[in-house]
Amino acid sequence: xxxxxxxxxxxxxxxxxxxxxxxxxxxxxxxxxxxxxxxxxxxxxxxxxxxxxxxxxxxxxxxxxxxxxxxxxxxxxxxxxxxxxxxxxxxxxxxxxxxxxxxxxxxxxxxxxxxxxxxxxxxxxxxxxxxxxxxxxxxxxxxxxxxxxxxxxxxxxxxxxxxxxxxxxxxxxxxxxxxxxxxxxxxxxxxxxxxxxxxxxxxxxxxxxxxxxxxxxxxxxxxxxxxxxxxxxxxxxxxxxxxxxxxxxxxxxxxxxxxxxxxx
Numbered sequence: 001x002x003x004x005x006x007x008x009x010x011x012x013x014x015x016x017x018x019x020x021x022x023x024x025x026x027x028x029x030x031x032x033x034x035x036x037x038x039x040x041x042x043x044x045x046x047x048x049x050x051x052x053x054x055x056x057x058x059x060x061x062x063x064x065x066x067x068x069x070x071x072x073x074x075x076x077x078x079x080x081x082x083x084x085x086x087x088x089x090x091x092x093x094x095x096x097x098x099x100x101x102x103x104x105x106x107x108x109x110x111x112x113x114x115x116x117x118x119x120x121x122x123x124x125x126x127x128x129x130x131x132x133x134x135x136x137x138x139x140x141x142x143x144x145x146x147x148x149x150x151x152x153x154x155x156x157x158x159x160x161x162x163x164x165x166x167x168x169x170x171x172x173x174x175x176x177x178x179x180x181x182x183x184x185x186x187x188x189x190x191x192x193x194x195x196x197x198x199x200x201x202x203x204x205x206x207x208x209x210x211x212x213x214x215x216x217x218x219x220x221x222x223x224x225x226x227x228x229x230x231x232x233x234x235x236x237x238x239x240x241x242x243x244x245x246x247x248x249x250x251x252x253x254x255x256x257x258x259x260x261x262x263x264x
Contacts, residue, residue: 029141030149030255032084035076036137037153037251039130041160041244042073046107047123048164054111055171057233070104080133086140092133099125116173123164127157145257148201151192152251155213156244158189162224163240169227179227186224193217196250201257209250216243 049066053059077100081093103122106115138150165182196202197210220239223231 029137030143030146032080033134033137033141033146033149034153034251034255035080036130036133037150038156038248039073039076039080040127040134040154040157042069042076043123043126043130044157044160044164045069045244046073046103047119048160048167050107050111050119051116051164051167051171052233052237054113054116055167055233057167058237061237066107070107073100074104084137086136089133089136092129092136096126096129099129113172116168116171120164120168120173120178127161145201145254148196148199148254148257149251152196152247152254155189155192155196155247156251158185158192159240159244159247161185162189163236166224166227166236167233170230170233182224182227186221189217201254203253203257206250206253209246209253213243213246213250216246 046066046069049062049069052062053066077093077096081090084090084093099122103119103126106119106122109115134150134153138146162182162185165178165185168178169182193210193213197207197214202210216239220236223229223236
């Protein structure tokens with residue numbers, strides 16, 4: 001009799017726990033925020049690859065990366081359009097359709113320095129709209145982890161944005177706004193990294209991965225503080241990509257953290 005009661009109690013607890021496990025694995029808003037956050041990164045990665053290709057720094061790798069980033073952006077864009085029902089977000093998707101078509105046509109042509117400013121402008125336009133998509137998705141979520149998914153995902157973008165402005169400067173684009181945007185991105189990256197490192201939502205694996213990002217950042221930080229001096233563009237290319245990949249893993253891990261409501 002006691003054994004039967006124990007079995008029934010265990011079964012009841014297992015049933016009660018199922019919704020929480022399922023929600024942790026399939027939380028649609030966190031998944032959408034992660035994917036939309038990748039779009040921010042790709043908007044910058046495409047332009048970064050274009051300028052690395054134009055400056056003849058790892059041209060084969062840059063060409064491959066440019067092509068893959070365009071394909072991934074389009075794939076994610078189509079998936080988000082089918083997954084998200086919000087009317088306001090779909091209005092943003094319609095704008096992305098137009099900007100993406102122009103962006104794709106421009107960067108798919110052979111590198112032309114005369115088109116550089118337009119590439120920078122379009123990368124900024126797509127970033128702005130993709131950020132609006134992420135903000136609206138995060139606003140709809142009541143989970144604390146959604147904010148961490150956004151912050152960690154934005155670090156992926158910042159790694160590519162920093163590299164974009166760094167190599168654009170080396171390629172001859174010396175306007176003051178670009179210099180200021182690079183320095184702003186560096187400050188934002190460091191501030192967000194501290195927020196993530198200090199989060200009480202971190203698992204042991206997340207903390208370990210964030211430690212790797214801190215180590216990688218120390219390798220390249222000095223190049224961004226004095227972009228006029230330049231130096232080691234191949235190291236910048238490789239290290240910022242390593243940071244992006246590590247931040248992608250961290251973002252995915254935050255997405256899988258058991259949900260915790262904002263009121264808790």
